[in-house]
Structure formats: structure tokens, C-alpha cells
Amino acid sequence: MLAGRDREIRELLRLIDAGPGRSLRSSAVLLRGGAGIGKTALLRSVARQVEPPARVLWADGTKSEVELPYAGLHQLLHPLLPALGSVPDRQADALLGAFGMNASPAEPLLVGLAALALLTEAARQAPVLLLVDDGQWLDAASTAALTFAARRLGSARVAMVLTVPDDEQPRVGIAGARELRLGPLPTATARRLLDEYAPGAAPSVHRRLLDEAQGNPLALAELPSALSDDQLTGVQALPDQLPLNERVRQIFCGRAAAYGFPLLLAAAERDGDLPTLLSAADDEDAAMDALTGAAQAGLITLHGQQVRFRHPLMRSATYQGAPPSRRRAAHRALADALDRGDDRRVWHLAAYATQPDDSVARLLANLADRTRRTGGVTTAVRALRRAATLSSTPAGTARWLVEAAECAWAAAEPTQARALLRDAESLARAPELRARVARVRGAMLHAGSALTPACDILMQSARLARSPAPELAAESLLLAARAAWGANEPAKLTEIADLLAGLALEKTAARAQLLYQLRRVGSMPTDPAPADGSAVRSSPPGEEWPTTSCLGPLVWPPLFVPYLLGDGEAGLAAQRRTLESLRAAGAVGAMPVALTSLVAAQLVTGQWADAVALGQQGLTLATDTGQVTARCHLQALLACLAAAQGDSARCHELTEASLAESIPRRAASAAAIARWAQGLDALGARRPRQAVGPLSEVTTPGGTAEHFMLSGLVLPDLVEALVRVGQSERAAAALRQFEERTDPDNAPSLRCVWHRCRALLAPGEDADRHFCDALAAPHASGFETGRTHLLYGQWLRRHRHITPARRHLHQAVEHFHALGAAPWAEQANTELRAAGVLDTEPSANGRGLTPRELQIARYAAQGLTNKDIGSRLFLSPRTVGYHLYKIYPKLNITSRRQLPHLQLD
Numbered sequence: 021m022l023a024g025r026d027r028e029i030r031e032l033l034r035l036i037d038a039g040p041g042r043s044l045r046s047s048a049v050l051l052r053g054g055a056g057i058g059k060t061a062l063l064r065s066v067a068r069q070v071e072p073p074a075r076v077l078w079a080d081g082t083k084s085e086v087e088l089p090y091a092g093l094h095q096l097l098h099p100l101l102p103a104l105g106s107v108p109d110r111q112a113d114a115l116l117g118a119f120g121m122n123a124s125p126a127e128p129l130l131v132g133l134a135a136l137a138l139l140t141e142a143a144r145q146a147p148v149l150l151l152v153d154d155g156q157w158l159d160a161a162s163t164a165a166l167t168f169a170a171r172r173l174g175s176a177r178v179a180m181v182l183t184v185p186d187d188e189q190p191r192v193g194i195a196g197a198r199e200l201r202l203g204p205l206p207t208a209t210a211r212r213l214l215d216e217y218a219p220g221a222a223p224s225v226h227r228r229l230l231d232e233a234q235g236n237p238l239a240l241a242e243l244p245s246a247l248s249d250d251q252l253t254g255v256q257a258l259p260d261q262l263p264l265n266e267r268v269r270q271i272f273c274g275r276a277a278a279y280g281f282p283l284l285l286a287a288a289e290r291d292g293d294l295p296t297l298l299s300a301a302d303d304e305d306a307a308m309d310a311l312t313g314a315a316q317a318g319l320i321t322l323h324g325q326q327v328r329f330r331h332p333l334m335r336s337a338t339y340q341g342a343p344p345s346r347r348r349a350a351h352r353a354l355a356d357a358l359d360r361g362d363d364r365r366v367w368h369l370a371a372y373a374t375q376p377d378d379s380v381a382r383l384l385a386n387l388a389d390r391t392r393r394t395g396g397v398t399t400a401v402r403a404l405r406r407a408a409t410l411s412s413t414p415a416g417t418a419r420w421l422v423e424a425a426e427c428a429w430a431a432a433e434p435t436q437a438r439a440l441l442r443d444a445e446s447l448a449r450a451p452e453l454r455a456r457v458a459r460v461r462g463a464m465l466h467a468g469s470a471l472t473p474a475c476d477i478l479m480q481s482a483r484l485a486r487s488p489a490p491e492l493a494a495e496s497l498l499l500a501a502r503a504a505w506g507a508n509e510p511a512k513l514t515e516i517a518d519l520l521a522g523l524a525l526e527k528t529a530a531r532a533q534l535l536y537q538l539r540r541v542g543s544m545p546t547d548p549a550p551a552d553g554s555a556v557r558s559s560p561p562g563e564e565w566p567t568t569s570c571l572g573p574l575v576w577p578p579l580f581v582p583y584l585l586g587d588g589e590a591g592l593a594a595q596r597r598t599l600e601s602l603r604a605a606g607a608v609g610a611m612p613v614a615l616t617s618l619v620a621a622q623l624v625t626g627q628w629a630d631a632v633a634l635g636q637q638g639l640t641l642a643t644d645t646g647q648v649t650a651r652c653h654l655q656a657l658l659a660c661l662a663a664a665q666g667d668s669a670r671c672h673e674l675t676e677a678s679l680a681e682s683i684p685r686r687a688a689s690a691a692a693i694a695r696w697a698q699g700l701d702a703l704g705a706r707r708p709r710q711a712v713g714p715l716s717e718v719t720t721p722g723g724t725a726e727h728f729m730l731s732g733l734v735l736p737d738l739v740e741a742l743v744r745v746g747q748s749e750r751a752a753a754a755l756r757q758f759e760e761r762t763d764p765d766n767a768p769s770l771r772c773v774w775h776r777c778r779a780l781l782a783p784g785e786d787a788d789r790h791f792c793d794a795l796a797a798p799h800a801s802g803f804e805t806g807r808t809h810l811l812y813g814q815w816l817r818r819h820r821h822i823t824p825a826r827r828h829l830h831q832a833v834e835h836f837h838a839l840g841a842a843p844w845a846e847q848a849n850t851e852l853r854a855a856g857v858l859d860t861e862p863s864a865n866g867r868g869l870t871p872r873e874l875q876i877a878r879y880a881a882q883g884l885t886n887k888d889i890g891s892r893l894f895l896s897p898r899t900v901g902y903h904l905y906k907i908y909p910k911l912n913i914t915s916r917r918q919l920p921h922l923q924l925d
Contacts, residue, residue, distance in 0.1 A: 022065040024209030025058065028202060032066055035198055036149065036179035048170060050155075051183045053202030054331065055271045056238025059183040062202060063151050066181070073146040075099075081157030090118040090126065092162035093135065096150060100138045107137040118161070128161070132168030139169060140176050147177040155182035186318065204235025213237065218244035222254030223644050224398075224433055232262055232332045239333055242268045254435035257405055260290070260371075261336045273337035279314040281350070282307035286320060287339040288350040288371070291364060292327040299357035300350070348372050363387050366403075376412040384410070385420060388427070395606035397431040400424075405440070418447035422456045429460055432609035432645040437464065452492065455485035459496045466499065467613070469648040469685040471507035475500045479512075482519055490523045497523075505578040506649065508688035510728045579620040579653065579689065584732060586768030586799045592621040603892060612642035612650035619657050624733075624769075626802035628839050629874040632661055637893065649690070652682040656693035663701035664803065666842035671701045683724055691725035692718045696734045703737060704843035708744035715741060719757065732762040736773035740811070743780045752781055772800035776808050779815070787815060803844075806835030810848050817855050826855050869910055874924060876903045877911070881919035 022029065035049045053059045067076045079095035097115075104112050114130030115138075116122040142148050150166075152158060158166075170180060186201075205213070207230075214221070214229055217240060221229065225247075233239035246263045250256040264272070276283055285297045285307075294311075301307035315322045319338075320329050329335035339347065348371070355368035366383045373380055384407035388400035404424035411417040421444035428437035441457055448454050458481035465474035478500035485493040497516050504512040582591020595618040602610050615638030622631035635658045642650040659674035675694040682690035695714040702711035715738040717723040719731045735758035742751035755777050758764075764774040772794045779790035791812040795805065809832035816825035829852045836845035869877065872893075879889045886897040886904075893900075908914060911922060 022058070022061055023213060024205040025062055025065070025202075028062060028200065029065055029069065032062070032181065032200055033069065035200065036181065048180045048182070048197040050197050050199045051181055051202060052186055052199055053183070054186050054236070056236045056268070057202050057204070058237040059202055060153050061237065063153055063181065063183060067149070067151060070147075070149055074149055075142060075146050076149045076151060078151045079153070079158070079162075081152065081154035081159075083157050086157050086159050088159055089161035090131070090159065090165070092152070092158040093131075093165050094119050094162075096152070096162075096166075097135060097138055100142050103138060103141050104134075106141045107134050111137060118165075126161075128164055129168075131161075132165045135165045136169040136172050139173065139178050143173075143176040143178050147179070150178065150180040152180070152182040155184045205237060205240075207235070210235050210240060213240045214244070217241050218247075218252060221252050222433070222435055224431070225252055225254055225258060228258055228262075232336075234331060236331070236333070238271065239268065243333075250439075254433055255439040257402060257436060260367075260402075261287075261339050262333075264333065264336055264340055268333060269337045269340060271337075272331065272333045273341045275317055276314075276319060276334075276338040276341060279310045279317075279319070281346070282310040283314050283319070283338055284342050284346060284350050285354060286311065286314075286327045287329070287335045287342075288347065288368070289354050289364070294322070294325045294327055296354065296357050296364075297327060300353040348374075363390075370403075370406050370410065373410055377410050378412050378416065381407040381410040381416065381420065385423070388423070392427055392430075392605065395604055397427045397606050398433075400427040401431060401433065401436070408443075414447045415450065415453075418444045418449075418453055422448065422453055422460070425460050426456070429463060430605070430607040430609050432641075434464060434467070434609070434646060450488075451484045452488045455481045455489065455492055455496065458484065459492070459499070462496065462499060462503070466503050466506075467647040467649055469652060469681065469687045469690075471503045471649070471685075471687055472509065475503035475507065475509065475512055478503060479516065479519070486519075486523065494520065494523055502578050505729065506687055506689040508692075508727050577617075578729075579617060579693075580624060580730070580733060583621065583624045583769050583799075583801075584729075584762075584767050588621065588625045588769060588799060588801075592618070592625055592627075595621050608641065609645055609647075612638050612645060612647045612654070615641070616650050616653045616657070619654065623657055623660055624801055626839055628661055628665070629869075630878075632658065633872045633875045633893070635661065648681055648685065649687060652678045652685075652687050652690035653693065656682070656690050656697060659694060659697035660700060663697045663704060664839070664841050664844070666704060666846075668701055668705060671697055679725075688725060688727045689730060692727035692730040692734065695725040696730070696737070699734070699737055699741065703741060703744075704841075704847075706843075706847065708741040711741040712738065712745065712747075719754065728761070732758065732767065732770060735761070736770075736777050739777040740780060748781065751777075755781060768797075769799040769801075771797035772804050772808060776804075776811060780811065791815065802835050802839055803841060806832045806839070806841065806844065806848075809835065810844065810851070813848070813855075814851055817851060822855050826852060826857055829855065829857075869907065873903055873907050873910070876900060877907050877919060877922075878924050880904060880916045881922070881924060883920075 032049060032051070036047050051059055051062065063078075067078070070076060077096045077099060079092045081092060085091040098119075104115070107115070111130050111134035113122060113124035114127050115134035117124035118126035118131045139148060139150075152166075166180075204210070210230060210233065211226075214226060214233070218226065218229065221244065229240070229243050233243060242265055243262060244252060246265045246268070247258075248256065251258055282297065282301055285300050286292060289297055289300075297311070298304040298307050311320065311322065311327060314320045318330060319334060320327055329338070342350075351368040351371040355365050355372060358365035358368070366380070366387050369380050370384055384403040388403035388407070391397075391403070392400035401424050404420045404427060408417045408420035408424065411420060421440050425437045425440035425444065428434075428440060437460065441460055444453070445457055448457055458477050462474045462478035462481060465471075465477060478496045481496040482493040482500065485496065497520050501513060501516050504510075504516060577591065582588055582594075595614065599611065599614045599618055602614055615634055619631045619635040619638060622628065622634070635654050639651060639654045639658065642648075642654060655674045655678035659671045659678065662668075662671040662674060675697050678690055678694040681687070682694065695717045699711040699715035702708065702714075714725075715734055717725040718727055718734040719738060720726060735754055739751045739754045739758070742748070742754060758774065758777065762770055762774075764770045775790045775794035775797060779787045779794060782790055791808065794800075794808045795812070800808070809828045813825045813827075813829035813832060816822075816828065829848050832848040833845050833852070836842075836848060875893065876889055879892065884892075886900040889900045890897045904916065911919075913919070913922070
């Protein structure tokens with residue numbers, strides 16, 4: 021079966037009455053479609069599916085034979101000539117004469133009658149299907165004979181299908197012929213076909229080819245073959261006009277040469293602004309006439325003041341079909357026709373230039389700076405690459421190449437970024453440029469989960485930039501800090517802190533926060549103080565979370581650090597701002613890291629619906645862009661959410677995937693979160709003995725997932741698991757380890773779990789007091805509060821305090837249901853039933869929205885359009901509308917105007 025054409029094949033078989041179990045009937049179909057859209061392939065597929073004993077006769081109209089009388093008719097009827105004896109002699113002689121097989125005159129009437137007789141006789145034996153491809157090139161004599169016969173076939177079982185391009189009429193005039201238009205392939209089919217033709221294409225190249233092909237099967241098959249290996253893999257940027265092989269150029273170029281310079285101007289000017297094209301032409305009236313003629317020929321469309329080519333490849337073919345000198349002349353004319361402040365003028369000047377030109381290079385660099393601040397990082401890469409080629413000095417070339425590499429990395433073009441860095445490295449002599457090269461390399465190594473090498477090269481970048489560019493040095497050190505954190509190398513964090521302290525910066529918030537983290541949260545080999553003797557915490561909560569740089573997010577702070585310091589909401593707000601700024605800038609390559617931090621913040625602050633939706637979005641982006649570190653962490657974070665919500669199968673799948681990459685690559689932080697998810701899953705499923713092993717891996721020196729700081733989150737769960745299996749001594753040892761490593765007095769969000777662990781190990785009234793202290797502790801998440809109520813309720817029930825036990829268990833159920841923590845809610849319900857409560861349903865109404873639906877509903881409630889929502893969630897507006905269609909009944913509303921009045925939590 022032809023890929024993606026099942027519906028069209030069924031429809032064509034229906035029109036000629038040739039479906040399974042049917043026989044052909046007299047009918048005619050015009051199959052229309054653009055060049056390369058697959059009309060011939062569809063005819064061949066239909067020919068294979070017509071059931072025997074039907075007979076298929078085929079003819080190809082060709083331009084070279086359009087002036088040869090009866091060439092097409094000969095192709096069709098040649099297989100039927102053995103039956104010519106059944107045709108009257110005069111008609112048979114005329115037909116043979118038409119085919120040059122005797123000397124008889126080919127009288128058109130007699131030839132038409134002979135064709136009718138042959139087809140009628142053949143149809144008595146079996147149904148006949150006539151397939152004429154490229155009917156517009158059928159010669160006039162054949163056309164006349166077929167038209168004559170088709171009008172007289174009557175009830176004979178003869179069907180005819182002719183293919184013709186869009187906007188062209190066939191030469192065969194058949195009364196009552198029906199039309200079937202062949203459109204572009206569905207997006208999913210086009211994507212699968214392109215995967216077959218270009219299996220090694222970089223994601224950005226894959227997207228560009230899909231955009232250019234626009235569902236055209238020929239383009240999907242041929243475009244990759246015209247690209248070099250470097251272009252396919254993303255090492256080399258694709259040009260503005262994709263290179264075309266000769267076959268595609270001939271098909272799409274068509275009659276472009278007949279419309280001369282005006283059409284070339286339209287091909288060179290991507291925006292298709294008609295006034296600009298006319299201004300660039302020597303004669304505006306003649307140019308307008310030429311463009312009108314091209315529109316009538318089906319090459320372009322004219323809508324108001326816009327000129328558009330019928331297909332992107334028609335534009336490329338027109339441009340590439342012109343000599344280089346004519347193309348340069350077109351760009352020069354267009355540049356002269358545009359205002360000096362118009363960015364299009366810069367592009368045309370760059371296309372015209374053939375020698376180094378620093379003035380044009382600076383114009384391109386300025387354009388790049390503007391576009392990357394407004395969402396055009398991909399455009400900025402193109403501008404900076406071209407600026408590098410136009411620079412007259414090695415230093416200028418190196419500068420633009422480094423900036424292009426930074427933008428390519430932000431635009432999720434890692435292969436291109438590496439190639440740009442290689443080119444820049446040999447030219448970069450100044451320490452600041454070398455530092456920038458090292459910083460981008462370090463960011464790439466971090467993304468690839470080579471965390472220790474990333475930390476080393478980023479520290480090298482900081483040392484190079486320390487004197488000429490201290491702000492750059494600070495950015496590199498913050499990137500290095502998270503790499504060291506992820507690799508579980510606290511000693512390097514101390515070294516980074518010393519380097520930060522030595523920078524002569526007015527703004528010391530980032531340094532102060534790092535020092536605060538080193539002193540107060542993690543177990544460190546040393547306990548450094550700020551070099552200037554100032555207080556560790558030098559800025560209010562939320563102001564010390566630097567989140568952006570020219571590379572995107574600073575990959576700072578490390579996961580969970582704001583929460584551990586009691587700044588969970590401030591850190592969450594900072595991460596949201598970062599994500600929005602990256603979306604606005606189009607920095608797709610930087611988004612997986614930003615989404616990792618945001619999802620971690622949402623996990624510990626209880627915003628699980630958003631965390632699941634954004635986590636899955638980030639996981640897709642991380643996979644598409646090859647960012648292993650982000651992928652491992654997102655898999656582990658989503659596994660924690662799956663564990664808390666009771667989806668053990670999903671948790672197992674995600675943890676196995678995360679551990680398979682994180683452990684061999686020594687990404688200790690991702691491995692620690694994955695092991696935490698395994699332990700959480702076992703605890704939720706009331707399998708505490710199975711929770712001990714994975715949780716111990718995070719907290720035991722030498723464990724495969726040991727992490728000096730994440731143990732602060734994991735040890736309380738280990739204490740609970742050990743208490744539940746009756747290993748009180750080990751639980752007490754784990755509690756002591758927790759207190760030694762984290763200092764809960766200075767990590768506010770950990771006070772709740774600290775008091776809860778002490779309650780689990782304390783006797784009598786001391787336990788009651790510690791449970792109360794746990795519930796009174798600030799900064800606790802909803803999940804931890806719910807678990808405290810559950811454990812307190814269990815303790816109260818076992819000590820025969822039934823009424824307060826019921827109260828705490830009810831509160832646990834409320835917390836768990838609000839979060840969707842199903843296994844924990846079931847534990848609380850089981851305890852309630854044991855306490856004599858029969859009705860254990862929560863008072864809150866479950867709305868039944870999926871995480872994605874809840875996210876869309878929230879955005880719609882804020883007044884965002886379907887297009888705006890789609891751009892944030894990487895969905896089409898139609899998909900957003902489909903989700904809203906499902907959301908309204910669940911919320912018992914009828915329109916989006918009612919959404920702002922609902923509490924969507």
C-alpha cells in the first residue's frame with residue numbers, strides 16, 4: 021500500500037467501481053495534483069489493486085512526443101492489436117496507418133471508431149482500465165481518438181483515469197468526468213518517509229526538510245540527496261535556498277525562465293513584498309506584467325501586496341536556475357530598493373558581497389543581536405556565520421564564530437555549535453574569546469552528562485576570563501558549580517566558591533548564595549566564609565537565584581537547593597521567569613535544563629499536574645536535542661511523580677532508563693533521584709523492606725547513587741522505611757546521619773521531616789510533641805504535610821486516641837487527593853477504616869483532568885488564545901482546541917469564558 025494514500029486509493033477505486041468484489045464500469049476520473057505529489061505512484065498502486073481478470077492499459081504523456089500524432093494511442097492500444105481481426109477492415113487499416121504499420125491514411129473518424137471497437141471487444145472478455153499519466157502532454161490526435169471513443173463506450177466495462185497538474189486542463193474532453201485532487205501527505209507520513217530517506221539528519225535539518233517539502237513525496241525523497249553529509253548532520257548550516265538536484269530543479273522550475281528578472285527578484289526576496297519587487301525592477305509596468313503572467317501560469321500567487329510561490333521548491337528552483345551574476349544583481353537591486361533600517365537590506369547586501377566587508381559584517385552582527393533578543397536565535401546563527409566569512413581579520417572571524425556557536429547551542433544545534441567552535445578555536449587568541457569557547461564547550465559537556473570534564477573546562481574558562489571579563493567568569497563558575505553538584509564532587513564546589521569569592525564584582529548575590537549552600541546545606545570537607553567577612557545571606561530570598569545568560573539559563577541553582585533553603589516559592593518563580601524568557605527568545609536548546617529545574621521545584625512544592633506535563637515536554641525536547649543530563653534528570657523526576665501517584669509500572673520504566681545512562685556517566689544527582697523514586701514507590705505500595713535498598717544507595721558512602729546533598733531529601737524516607745520493618749537501630753543511625761549532613765535548623769524545609777523522623781523513633785509523649793512540631797514547621801510541602809498527618813494518625817490510633825487519629829487521617833486524605841497521591845490516600849483510608857470510619861471519600865471533588873488538560877485550562881483561564889497556549893506547550897492550536905473540547909464537560913462548563921471563575925488547582 022502506498023504510504024499515506026489509503027484514503028485516496030479507496031476513493032479512486034470507488035469512483036471507477038473497482039473495489040473488492042466489484043467489476044469496472046464505464047467511468048472517467050481526472051486525478052489532479054502538483055508536481056511530484058505522487059500521481060504516478062497512485063496510478064501504479066491502483067493498477068496493482070484492480071482485481072483480475074480486469075485488464076490495465078497504460079500510457080505516459082511526454083513533452084517530447086506531444087507533436088507525434090497517435091503516439092499516446094499507440095501506447096494504450098498496442099497490447100490489443102492481436103484482436104484487430106474483430107474490427108471492420110477500413111477501421112483496422114486506418115488504425116494501422118495511424119501507427120505506421122501500413123500505408124493507409126489515418127482518417128480521424130475511422131481511427132476513433134477502431135479504438136472504440138477494440139476497447140469494446142476487449143471489455144467483452146474482461147473489464148478494461150485505461151491509465152493515462154501526464155494527460156496534459158498527450159498528443160492532439162490521440163486525444164481526439166480517445167475523446168471520440170470515451171463518449172460512445174456507454175455500458176462497456178471501460179474506465180479511464182487521467183492525471184493532470186493543478187490548474188491545467190487535459191486534452192481529453194470526457195463528459196461527466198469526476199475529479200479527485202491529490203494533496204500533500206499527512207505530516208506523520210511525511211515524517212516517516214523522511215526518516216527513511218534521511219535517517220542521519222539532525223533534528224533541525226529534519227524540520228527544515230519537512231517545511232520545504234510540504235508533504236510532497238518527490239521532494240521528501242530527493243531533497244536529502246542534494247545535501248552534503250555535513251549539511252545533513254547539522255555540522256554545516258543549511259543555506260537560505262536549499263540545493264536541489266537536477267530532477268527536482270526540472271520539475272519545479274517549470275517555465276520560470278519565461279518571466280525573467282522580475283520572477284528572479286521574487287525568488288530572491290523571501291518576504292514577497294510586491295512594492296519592493298517593483299521598485300527593484302528596471303521597468304515597474306513590465307515587471308508587473310511578468311509577475312501576472314507567472315501567476316496565470318501557476319508559478320506564483322498574487323494576494324494584495326504579497327507574492328508567494330506555489331511551492332517553496334519552485335522558489336528555490338527559480339533562484340538556482342539563474343546564473344550567479346544574475347542572482348547577485350537581483351540582491352543588489354533589492355538592497356537599493358529597501359530603507360537603510362530594514363533588516364532585509366542587510367541580508368541582500370550580504371548575499372551580494374563576494375569579498376570581505378567589515379561594514380556588512382557589523383550590520384549582520386547587529387542584526388543577530390536584535391533577532392536573538394526577540395526569539396530568532398536560528399536567524400542569529402545564520403547572520404553571525406555570514407559575518408564571520410565577511411570579516412577581514414582573524415580576531416573578527418573568531419568573535420563572530422564564537423557568538424554563532426553560542427546561538428547554535430541555544431537553538432538546539434549542538435553539532436553545528438561544535439563545528440563553529442572548532443573553527444573559532446584556531447583563531448581565538450584573546451583570553452576572553454578563549455574563555456567563551458571553553459564556556460560553550462563546558463555547557464555541551466554538561467548536557468552530554470560528562471559532568472566532571474565539564475566542571476574542569478568551565479573552571480578553566482573562569483580563570484581565563486577572571487581579569488578581562490569577571491562577569492563571564494562568574495557565569496562559567498555557576499555552570500561549573502552545578503556540574504560539580506551533579507557529579508557529587510563537593511570538594512570542587514569549595515574550590516569554585518573560593519574562585520567566586522576572589523572575583524571583584526559589585527553584585528555578590530551569586531557568590532553569597534553558593535557560599536550559603538556550601539556552609540548550610542551540604543556536608544562539606546571545609547566550611548568556608550565569604551572573603552570579605554560579610555554575612556553569608558546577602559540578599560533577600562528569591563533575589564539570589566541568577567537564572568539567565570547569553571547561553572540561556574545559567575544552569576543554576578542546582579536542583580532542590582532553593583527548596584532546601586526555604587526559598588521554594590521564590591526559586592519556583594525564578595525558574596518560571598527563566599522558562600518564559602527562553603520561550604520568548606526561541607532558545608529551544610536551553611529549555612530542557614530550565615524545565616528540569618522547574619519540574620524539580622514543582623515536585624517538592626506540590627504542583628504535580630504542571631510538573632508531569634512540563635516534565636514530559638522537557639523529556640521530549642531533551643531527547644530531540646541529545647541532552648543526556650537533562651534527559652536523565654527528567655526521567656528520574658517523572659519517576660518520582662509516578663511513584664507518588666501510584667503508577668509503579670511507569671516509575672519502573674523511567675528509573676531503569678535514567679539509571680542506565682546516569683550510573684555509567686557518573687551523573688550522581690540523576691541516579692540519586694532515580695533511586696529515591698524507587699524507594700518512594702515501594703513506600704507508597706507498603707513494601708518498606710524493598711524501599712531500604714535503593715534509598716541506602718543514595719546515603720551510603722560508595723553507593724552507586726551517593727550524593728552529599730540529595731541525601732537530605734532521601735534520609736527521612738530511609739528512616740521511615742527502617743522503622744516500618746522494625747530496624748530501629750539502623751533508623752536511629754540514619755537520623756543521626758541526616759542531622760550531621762543537613763543541619764535542619766538552617767534548612768527550613770527539612771524541619772518538618774526532621775521532627776517527623778524523631779517522632780517515629782521517640783517514646784510516648786515525646787513522639788506526640790515531635791509530630792506537633794513537624795506539623796507546625798514552616799515551608800513544608802503538601803505531600804510532606806500529608807505524610808506527617810498519616811503517620812501521626814497511625815500513631816494516635818495505635819495508642820487508642822481514635823478521635824484525633826481520625827482528624828489527622830482525614831487531613832492526610834485531603835492532602836493526598838489534592839495532589840493525586842493515590843497510594844498514600846489509600847493508606848490513609850485504610851487507617852480510617854481501621855479507626856471505624858466507613859465513608860472515606862474526600863470532601864473535595866476530583867475533576868478528572870489530566871495534567872496536560874489542567875495546564876491548558878489554566879492558560880485558557882488566563883485569557884491566552886489557542887495559538888498562544890500551543891506555542892508554550894509545543895502543540896498545534898487545533899490540538900489545544902481538541903483538549904478544551906474534552907475539558908469543558910469534565911468541568912461542567914460550556915465555554916472558556918467560564919474558566920476564570922473556577923478554582924483550577
